[in-house]
Amino acid sequence: MKLDFSGLESSAPLYGGNNELLSDGFSAAPSFDLPVTSDFDDFQKNSIQMVKPAKGTTTLAFIFKDGVMVAADSRASMGGYISSQSVKKIIEINPYMLGTMAGGAADCQFWHRNLGIKCRLHELANKRRISVTGASKLLANILYSYRGMGLSVGTMIAGWDEKGPGLYYVDSEGGRLKGTKFSVGSGSPYAYGVLDSGYKYDMTIDEAAELARRAIYHATFRDGASGGVASVYHVGPTGWTKLSGDDVGELHYSYYPVEPAVVEQEMTEAVAV
């Protein structure tokens, strides 16, 4: 039986392939050969379903008076199997910008790295740092051009630029939202609950860090796909710093210490007669 490998061919965009002098400055969107199936719609639906639950994670970020607080768990799961408890889900794009990872780990890591390169090139060409708006737009445009090709990225770009703290949500559908509070991943409903009830713009850095830590902890408590270590980062005017990385199991016992049980009867050593 002749197998069809057309879906595996390289789908990387080819820029500069056409004569740039004669084009008007807009390059053609990348495209790839569609696989030959009897029911393509069903195939497409199934392949999207295959990727969707993979956003098993909890990440969150919010802006407050002293900057941006970014936090995430560190569990990677493949279905019911926990493949790692120590994944770095907060990616350091450059000393003043952070990105969070949700969805396909490889996709997030690669495209954040790529974004870091583009930000540095912008700095070198324009002798000024790129804004958070610009960086998030660059990433969103790249992800949009790969729309429908199976990338799975749900990320937040957090940073501090000339306009102050900035936070954007960018995903692989090509969406990009500016906001002050986001949580992404399967544990996000639980994190939102804690975040929304405890959030105040005028928190101190320590209060904000504790809020972020608690939100991640509660999400890992209830969501099976989140766990491991709760990392908390702060982005301020001089760049980002890692504030803490606590194992969520230990956090549980520090928030809810085990009451020593009241003993009714106690077994003691039998006295030898």
Place this chain on the structure above:
Amino acid sequence: MARYDRAITVFSPDGHLFQVEYALEAVRKGNAAVGVRGTDTVVLGVEKKSTVKLQDSRSVRKIVSLDDHIALACAGLKADARVLINKARIECQSHRLTVEDPVTVEYITRYIAGLQQKYTQSGGVRPFGLSTLIVGFDPYSGVPALYQTDPSGTFSAWKANATGRNSNSMREFLEKNYKETSGQETVKLAIRALLEVVESGGKNIEVAVMTKEGLRQLDEAEIDAIVAEIEAEKAAAEAAKKGPAAKET
């Protein structure tokens, strides 16, 4: 020598790209243009060849805006200018779309110069036959800037510069008389430089003033008024020179 000037992509043995040098000749035959940078203003002035009677002069704007905060004047082939200006305008908007910020003057100058250079290193095309003077304000720092590009694709920033017909005399005048100015003084300096090589009068000069608020094209009456001021100042200076001498005799 004749063998090395057919194609742009051929160097001559002594390191010249003749097509680029011929393009510079075309610039030297174009209308005079001058740009002067002040502390809070940048001014562009262009020579207007006497209008043909039936021509609608409003359709022959020599100073164009590339974006709200950037303007351009050029000397050389006007048709080439149109193409270059269109590409630059698209790039200004494309930059706004991709990074949600307006271009800096340096960025768009680099883009235009890059385009001009591209056409000196490709087969089957000729260079753009024009030099541009680009003025504007940096959207973040509010600092005024004046840049010049030429057919070879080089660019640099200037305090004041001239291009086109008799640009050498204008530049000499500017070198002698340039000082840090602001507001109306900058406009006067630009017009004085232009008047060195152009017939006096509002209908022979087109002037545009770029401030933080935007570009303003001066109309004929305004230019005539400033020209009159300049002539009066010149006459007063002449009289002052002759005055003390007359007293001595």
